[in-house]
Every structure is written in structure tokens, then in C-alpha cells.
Amino acid sequence: MAFDFACPDWVEKLERGQTPIADLPLDAEAADRAVQVFNRLRLPDVIGQPSLAEGAGEWIRDVVRAVFGSMSTSSLVPEVRQVGEVFILVPKKNAKTTSAAAIALTFMLLNKRRNADLLVIGPTQKISDVAFGQARDMIDADPEGFLQKRFHVQDHKKQIKCRVTGAKLMVRTFGMDVLTGAKPVFALIDEIHLLGTVPYAADVIRQIRGGMMPFPEALLVMITTQSDHPPAGVFKTELQYARGVRDGLITERVRMLPVLYEFPEAMQTAEHKPWQDPAYWHMVTPNLGRSITLEKLLDGFTRAKQDGIGELIAWATQHLNVEIGLALHSNRWVGADFWLAARDVSLTGLDQLIERSEVAVVGIDGGGADDLLGLNVTGRCRETRQWLSWSHAWCHPVALQRRQENIATMHDFEARGQLTICSHPSEDHAGVCDIVAKLQDAGLLPEAAAIGLDPAGVAALVDELSAVGIAPEQMVAVGQGYRLSSAIWGMERKLMDGTYRHCGQEIMAWCIGNARSEQRGNAVLITKEAAGKGKIDPLIAAFNAFTLMSRNPTAAGSGRFEYTGM
Template identity: 40%
Template sequence: MQWSTARPDWEARIVAGLSLLPDNLPIFKPRAEKALRIFKRLKLVDMPGKPTLGEVSPEWIFDLVYVVFGCYEPALREQLIQEILILISKKNGKSTIAAGIMVTALIMNERAMGEYLILAPTKDIADNSFEPAYGMITADNALFKVFKPSDVTREIENRLDKSKLAVKSADADVVGGQKAIITFIDELWLFGKKSSAANILSEATGSQASRSEGFVIYATTQSDEPPTGVFLQKLQYFRGVRDGTIDDPASLALIYEYPPSILKKNSQPWRDQSTWYIPNPSLGTSVRENWLARKVKAAEIEGLNVLSLFVSKHFNIEAGLGLKDANWAGAQFWPAAMNKRLTLQEVIRRSEVIVIGIDGGGLDDLLGLAVMGRCKVTRKNLLWSHAWAHEIVKKRRTEIATRLDQFADLKQLTFVKLPGEDVYQLADIVMEVEASGLLAAENAIGVDSFGVAAITKALTSEERGIAKERIVGISQGWKLNGAIKDMERDLAGGQLVHSGLELMDFAVGNAKIVPRGNAISIDKQVSGSAKIDPLMAGLHAQVLMGLNPVASGASGWDVDDLDALEAKIEAEVARAEANALAEAKADAVSHVY
């Protein structure tokens, strides 16, 4: 049987409140129905009256359980969907889902001494899943006779066949050597911050190669910082599966987030209370709308940092743009100005003139390059960016090493091993623009005033031959106030279009505004290790574009249209004759007087 786990119409369905699960999945109904009966009978001891999951869970959770256990080939004892990603907002019952699914799996186990694992990034998060699982066993006399739970080892063992469910934390427990049939990875976003996460997850899930009935569930809220590491990798992959751009019928995505079509119209859709059900599928059950409303108001009063954290966790809004305290105002409009098709070659193809901004380049810095063209049709500014970094920066700035590796994998950042390699690679791109004839004749290349020497030497070498006069030192600090404000207005008004690079999202999200008298600046020292060099390069290009440049190779004469060319020549001749006559009259008058 052929099936697909893609849900390309997910945007319309999530707005309509419909299921995100595909329609044509290969369900073995007897197993699916049995699992759902078991799941619904499990009790929640931390709720008044100890209700069952069947009494308090929303329908989307029942659908999930039905699919997770039902996508199974009984003749081969083979699980057909082997990896599932669940992205839901906080308080939507993620830890309870983990406990319920894994206890159900343990009850249905058919392998003697079978192992099941819930893996969390910290002990506290592990306890959040173990405690409801422990309660599900102890609250049911029939289950307690068969299963022996231990709150010391965080394990639940079948007294008869010795199969067991273990709940472990990656920060304290040894994860290597696992033989888990089913693994539930909780709070994947926190694993994304661990440099060792890929090895940890490989150890935790590798045993499924020899256990055909096994599968992995990744469950997470959004990150409190821009997604990174294994979290970013999984999120991008499963979005591709959901959208149908990645064909992987063994993977299933259940991602509750605002659609791009909504975010493009409104970068803060969570301010509309009528949309809260989109990232909160359990709204009305485990998530109370009046509680959310009260907490949103409180977070707004407490400040933008608190508000940014709250909306990332409770509305699945990716952090990094538009809400952090002292953030640059242009960050709010950055997402809507994105065009992923805008490559360097596309900027060259569409532009009538191009300027270049450069910033950074120290061993602890990124070297940022911004190529900004003025579109010959729309007159909009088109921005493409790239950056370079020395390998040593990953050792000196360990807190952003994973992010830099991510940008390198996306071909948006290049690592170099020797000083100078970055400058010469950058110079090659400048020469590519110069060869197009579109690089501005004057004020073509803007460089941080403190970093002019190395760039100037590379570009004015005999091999490249850029005139020194075309390279401009750009004053920093408050003197960039005009460019900062201009770029804000261009973004808000749709006058600036950028390439939608994750590198630039990172830099824009890091930009901090510092008042300087009556002006403002974007301060590198305030941003600290969170690099902003590529954005600063963009501001340098903005300064030069504001000078209304003309391309070095542009004569202003269109030789493809001979009629227009002839008319223009005649007009120029007439203008020259008129000027000459005017000058002659002026000379005559001056002689009389």
C-alpha cells in the first residue's frame, strides 16, 4: 500500500480547526482501537476526582494515539510510521501525552524484557513525565498488580515478563547502550542547545534498527531563542514532510504553529485572541483561555523580555525577531520583507546599480558582506548577505558555536582557517559584482572606518584593480542613525527586500538599540557575543544607496532601441546648441556692461 504523510493543505486546515493528520494512512484498526481503549482508561491522579484520559483529553490526542499505534503491519510486526514530531504550545498536555502513550505501549508490549524510554534534557522535565506515569499505575489496582513502579529509579517494570519503561534525563543519566523499542524525546528544543545532542539522540534511538515494531516521538514547545542544533534540523525536516517537499512516508509531523500567510500579514498574530486555538489545540481543556489572557497582560506589563519568552512558549512564535527588550524597530518588519529566491545572481540580474557594505573581520568577529541593488523595475532595494568566520571563533564563543555551524551548513557563512582567506573570498564576490558593470561608479564599497586597511589592500591590488576612491570609510555609532532609521522605514514600507537568510534573522534578532543624545545606534558591545556584523554591513550599504548612486558601467544610453537612441541623441544635440546660444548671449551682455 502506498501512502503519504504530507499535509500540504495544513494552513487552511489549522485555521479551520481541522485535524492535521493525513487522510490515507495505513491503519490496522484492531491494534489502533485496542491502544485507544487502554489510553482512555488511564487515570490522572493530579486532577480532582482522578479523571481518565478519555474524560479530559481533546480529540486531537485521541487521533494521535489511534495513528501512532495503528500504523502497523501485523503480519511483519512492523511499525510503518517510525518518527513523529509533535510541536505544541506549553500547557497543551505534552508531558501527559508522553506518560499516557508510553504506559499504553508498555501494557501492549509483546517482547519479553522489552524496553521503553522517555528521555528528557533535565531531571525536572523527566519528572514531569514520570510522575503522571507513576500515578497511572498506582491509581489502577489491576495495573498495579502487574507493574512495579519505582520513584527512586524512575522505572516501571512488568512483574511478569520484565519489560520496563524508564524515564531518564540527559544531564544526569547514562543514555548509552539503550535497547528501547519506543523512545519519547521530551522538549527537543533544549536538546538543540546541547553540543552533544546528536550523539545522545543517536544512542537513545539507535536500537530501533533491530526492533521493527519500534518508533520515536519527538515532542517539544518552541525554543526561547531562535531554533538551533538538532531541534532546528528536525523542525526543518518535519516541516518539509508536512509541506510535501520531502517524501518520507515513515515520518509524520504534527506541528501547531501560525501559518506563514498569517505571519506575513501580522508579525504578532497572538495579539488577536480569536487565533489562540491555532498553536493551542488543547484550548478549552488543559489550556484555559481566560488564564492565557491574564498572563498575556501580565507579561506585557513586566517587559518585552518576559513577553517574548511567553509568546514563544504559549503561541509557538519563533524567538529572535521583534519582541526582545531594546530590539531594533526594523526587526518587527524583517520577516515580511523576505524573498527566498533573492540570490546574489538574482540581485545582479534585477538591479540597475549595486553598492556593497562590509563590516567586522576580527578573530572574534564575523566578517559581514552586504550586496544591495536598486531594482531597475520597482526601484526597491534588494539585499543579499554572506559572512565569514575563523574556526577559532567557535572555541572563543562556544555559546554560539552551534548556530554558526548551522549557518555554515546552509551555505550562508564560510569558515576559514587562516587570517586573510575571508578577505580574499569576499573580494572575489566584489569583483563578480564589478564585472557586471553595476557596481556604483563612486562611493561603491562602504567599510567600517576601523577596518578599511585589509579590505582596501585586497580590492585595490593589481590583480583586482578597484580604485581606492570608490572605497568609503563608514562612521559608526550615532553617525549611523540616519541609515538605521532609513532601513526601518524601507522595511516597514516594503521598499527593502532581503534574501530571508537565517544568518540575518540571527543578526537582526541580536541588534540592540542604544540612545546617543538625540540619535540612536546599534551597539556591538551591548550585543556581546551575539553577533550583528552582517546587519552592520547592510547598514553600510544603506548609507551608500542613500547617495543615489549610478553604476560604473552604465552610460544611460539604450543601444537596443535605435529609435529611442536617435531621439535621445537629437535631444542632446538640441540641448547643447541651446546652452551654447545662452552662453553667447550672456557673453554679449557682459561686454556691453
């Protein structure tokens, strides 16, 4: 019988202090037996080394019940685990790593397969060592000596071997060379949010899943906190899948149990920030009163508020699982505070902008072959006079080769249609020309100052724009650096008063998260927060377009131009 993992009342369960998982048709006897094994393990780093029966929260026992009580039998396969995967999102200081180690040992104690391989995987050597240390110390903490007799701990190998079945629990650091070809019956991946920027992470997890296929009782557990940057790569993919299962949007052939301790989206995005009220914190801290207390959370919260919004957001992501759409830091651009609220949900793309606008201008910014080429179209709504913004970017394969930490992020933007990874050298310029020609064909571009360009290195693009009928007077150089100050300040103001609206594109939120504001005398500069890694070209393109729209342009009227290529 297939399990239904949807949990439509997850918010109400969090409010009541219950585990936000569906009610499953479990084998009560098997579930209770597993909980008894789990409860006998001890907390090695707590004074007195209490058993998990005393020190663990009920939430993690609910997970143990679901995992070990979900075995079903048939005439063809004797035992199949219906909960084949678990995705746990829980804040720091909620005994996350300890719980992971305890689940691994419980699985090993109940395992029947001889010479099975079990893996505990961390994104870094340090995290891997912590997980191994917790499992090892739990064995040493057994007062009756049963676990010491059952298991042979090999510190130098970071390995624990069961003397009864020959099964081995091995600790590994996440990497293609380490995990390729692995065939584990159990795998636990700790802190998967740190793998969001690892370009090969999805391939490795795919291989782990593939290696588990021969074992019907196999179990994959992913346990993590929220990321302190916008979710990306494999972390974003797995998190979105878990949310889809929880919300009942994904139902076909599901074997993942989502255990997500997070506030509903409305609480996270509301302008008055209800998540800052300590009265709600119990919803996302299942170990409250055990490994973490409200007093400690309040101390950290108060200090973070004193240190500025950047520190507050970083604290909230780690201790309350608040997901950020922008990586807000202490020297962020002021407009970042208003960007998310400025989204126009009815503005879904360039076609809607063209349909609603009486005039439009284009901003373009880009660097070398290993950089992004950013384009922004800013239109003025014929009815509301609001400014409407849409962006796109292009990058060449060399940019991914040199900035491999961005590969997963770039492919995510490409899948969303917000970025093009070029297959030939002139594809970016051709794409720019197609968009500009479309605006010219719609009669939205002004007769002069319609396209704002960074004056550096645009000769080839100017030639190609000319080839599609763009007049020289329609292309203007926009001063960069401190000369963009008026556009930067102007956009801040229009974002704040609600007269600048955008499509809510993730690529722009990412760029704004990468942007650093610098005061230079009476001017302000927007630069990269992290050299090379964090791109901001589409944002600079938006400032270029803003500069032209600030001149209150009038559309020239319709024309007929078609890009034929250079």
C-alpha cells in the same frame, strides 16, 4: 503496505477542531485496545484524579490509535510498526508532558519484548524529572492497585520496571555521554525545541534512531512547543521534515506521523496578524476547555500586549505556536518590525541584484578570529530606484569552538549558502575580494566611496582589496557606534515605506533578532542582545553600505579585475 502520511486538508481539520493527521488504514482492534489502556490511566495532578477517558482530549487518543494500530505483519517479520515516529508540535498547557508520560506507560503495558529499554528524554534535568514524576504518579493514582503491582518504581534511579516483561522505563537527560550506545525500543524526547542550540543534538538523535533499528516495533516520539527564538539546529530540521511529510512533499520511505498544531503561514506572517484574534485560537489548542481555558489565554494575551511587542511575541510562540522569523524583544531595533515584510521574493541572490542595479556599494564589518566577518551589497534598482540588499558572512572554526551554542545555527546558514566556514585563515578575505571584484567587473562600483569599512583592524583586507584593483579612494572608513545613527534611522524609514528590499536571508533575520537598540542622547546605537552568542556583524555591514548609498553614488563603469590571491 506503506502508509501515506500526507494531510493536505490540515488547515480545514484544525478549523473544525479535528486532529490534523491523515486518515490511515489502521488495525481497528489493536487501536481500540490501546485507547482502552490509555483511557484507564489517571491524571495525577488534577483534583479528583479523573481518568484520561474523561480528562484527555480526543487529539491525543487519535495519536494513540495511529501508533498502536499501525502494526503490520509479514512472513519475514511478525510485527512492524508503520508509524515508527511521531512529531507533535502543541502549545504549552495542552497536557503535553502528561500525554507523553501516558503514551510511555501505554507502550510499556502493551510491550511484548522482554528486558526492553524505554527512554523518556528531556533537554534538562528539570524537564526529565517532571516527565518521570507524571509517569510515577499515574501508577500511584491507579485506584485498583493493578499498576502498583505491575510496576516497580525506583525513585532514586529515575526508573520504572515492569515485573512481567522485565522492561525498564528510564528517564534521561539529553547528552552525548548519557545516550551513546542506547538501544531503546521506545524513546520519547520532550521539548526538542530547546535542543536547537545544542551542537551535538543531531548526532545523539541519529544514535537513538540507530539503536532502534533492530526492533521492528520501535517507536520514537518527539513532543514540543514552538521555540521563542527562530527555529535552529535539530529542532528546525525535524520540524521542516514533519511539515514536508504533512504537506506531501516528502513521500519516500516515510514512517513519521506529523501532528502539528500551528496556524498556516499566511496567518502567521500577515501584517494585520490574524492570529491575535481569539476566534482562531481553538485551531492550535486541542485541550481547550480541559487543561487550558479561553479565559486563561485571554488573561495572558492581555498582559503580554501591555508589556510590549517582545512579550507578546514570546507569549504567542509558547501558547499559540506562532513561529517567529525574528527574536523580537522589548528593546529591539525598530526596523525589525518591518524587516520580514520588506523581502523581495524575486531577489534570490547576488546575481539578481547585479542584473537589476545601476550602482552598488559594499559594507564590511568584522571582529577577531572568533567573530563573524559580515559583508553586505546594497544596489539601487535602475527601474524602481528601490535599494536592494544581499548579505554574506564568514567565520573561522575557532568561533565555533568558543561559541558552541551557535554551531547548529552556523551550519544551517552554511547549508543555505549564506555563510562560509573557513578552511584556511585567508578564505574570508579571499571571499570578500571575489565579490568586490565581481561588482567592479560589472561596472557597478562608484569611483569613490564604494566600500565602507569598520576602521578597526582592516589593514590586511585593505591590502588585499588593493591587489584586485580597488583604488584607495574607493575604500572609506565608516564611523561606528553613534555615528551610524543616520543609517539606522534611514534604514528604518526605507523599510517602513517599502523602498529598501532584501533577499529574505535567514542569517539577516537572526542578526536582527540579536540586535538591541540603545538610545544615547540624541543618537541611537545597535549592540548585541547577548554578548558573544548573538552576532550582528552582517547587520552592521548593511548599515555601512547604507551610509554609502545615502550619498547618491554613480557607477564608475565597467572594469576588468580578477582576484588571484595573496
